[in-house]
Amino acid sequence: MNNQTAIRISDLRKSYGNHAVLRGLDFSIEKGEIFALLGVNGAGKTTALECMEDLRRFDHGSIVINGRIGIQLQNSALPGHIMPMEVLKLSASCHKTSISPDLVDSLGIRAFEKTQYARLSTGQKRRLMLALALVHDPDILFLDEPTAGLDVEGRSLLHWQIRRLKSRGKTIILASHDMAEVEALCDRIAILHQGTIAFCGTPSALTEETGAQYAIRLTTKQGTIRHTTNNITDTLLALLTDFRKKNIPVLDIQVDRGTLEEHFLKFARRTEQ
Template sequence: MDTIMHVSHLKKKYQTLEVLKDVSFDVKKGEIFGILGMNGAGKTTILECLEGFLKYDVGQIEIHGQIGIQLQSSALPAYMKVKEAMKLFSKWKHAQLDEDIVKALGIEEIADQTYSELSTGQQRRLHLALALMGHPDLLFLDEPTAGLDVAGRKALHENIIQCQKQGMTVVLTSHDMNEVESLCDRIGILRQGKMAFIGTVEELVKQLGRYYYIKVNSQEGEEVYTTQHIQQTLMQICQDYQNQNLDILDMTVNRGTLEQHFLEVARRNEI
């Protein structure tokens, strides 16, 4: 598969705070690539560098093709009508939006409404429509379904998958592990300004499958333990609680959810 974007040794510093520390990764043509990370990991910074909004200090970004960028909330004037925004962006990009996309996003239904009259879901659909103007090769989406209800997320997921089917490559950031698992072909996990993991969700689960996650409930609350040595750790937990005169009310052991695997990587330098 051809590479549509190549990021090499990217660094970015705000005064004395180094936000991106030698970040390198490739995005393959036609895939949906998710950038994950805890708050402060550098997700927004790297996305703004990729989009061209933010100048990076060191490194190189190569993008082969045109890009589309999803606007953030309140990016348009409150009084602007949807059809006016569509017309304005059409002039800027010298392109029309495909009628199938207009229909799929339900733009015709809200064409006469002003931006302030739109629901959060409708605003997100409009932002996506404007980003798709001119049929870009590479689409950037920052937290595309944040603030949406279940129905809104499902509808937008279908729109994103449809973009991929039409040949577009998508790079998105997300906090929603279910979203990542259902949409992304590959993911990159940022930790303290570095890529701690790059690969498929299946590869992440396989590499971290050696870990057990133990959840213990007592009168003091809930504690979660991570271990590769299940028997030894269980014995130690029981001994520790006995020494503290604490009763174990409930205990569960599992191989971990995607969210637990993500947190495991996000908190460590490597897996």
């Protein structure tokens, strides 16, 4: 494992009774990247994450982690009567550190520091969970469905926080069902299928893998024309040259290659077959 690798997973296997959930995972995550673990329900995402987080024992293989980890769980709960600053102080004292005022301020914890956990909104609970994961200034951060149940403003705020953490050199491992979120945030993705890694690479590499064509939408005064192509450069050049020759001004050009969600579904269906 080189110095740039944050996590290296080799031949990771895990079964529940006779049911093999992970069948030999092999991949690595580089320092400073946002890496997403994707897969349909039951693909083994949560088990893989929990093995990496040292919350679940695995049967075979190895996980090497290069740095301190912070964990934000998908299903989180705290005693109903506890207040945000109390649980942060408890976690900080267990890590032999103190709470960073910047952490509390940037996540807006002060606004609800005297509110008992049971009375916090979903967004406030998510922010508190993120603060708990960050209280000891970890190098690697696991985020499991961080924006589930949040409104648009809450999601936007959390996305900003995640980008801010990346800019500070943190490695972030994200598990999310929200493909738009993954597309907006992640450098690389891994798709789990029946306990194995079916794909590992950048979102654009997945687009290439699924063979998605470019959809060009060109608008002129005479109307809108649509083209699909594999060769964006040649097609666009030919179309623009043609309009120029005919002296038709182009008002708008849109190029689309589909969303990550479309490519993921296409890939998942293909893998299933």
